[in-house]
Amino acid sequence: MNLRQPSRTERLSGANFRRSNRKDEKRSKSSPLLYEGVFVYYFFLEQRLSLTYLILLLYLY
Numbered sequence: 001m002n003l004r005q006p007s008r009t010e011r012l013s014g015a016n017f018r019r020s021n022r023k024d025e026k027r028s029k030s031s032p033l034l035y036e037g038v039f040v041y042y043f044f045l046e047q048r049l050s051l052t053y054l055i056l057l058l059y060l061y
Helices: 008-013 015-030 032-046 048-060
Strands: none
Touching: none
16 A cells, blocks of 8 residues: 655646656657657646746736
């Protein structure tokens, strides 16, 4: 039985998504653009509020 509390990312996306994404990371070594996309996606998934503020700033400018 796993008593460990799920992390924020696991709660948002689920463990299955993370497992399937690891395969994508291995594949993406041949494609740096895809790697960038996965990295940016993860970054903004963790920083959702920052993304909202970024959009607001861009909109105001």
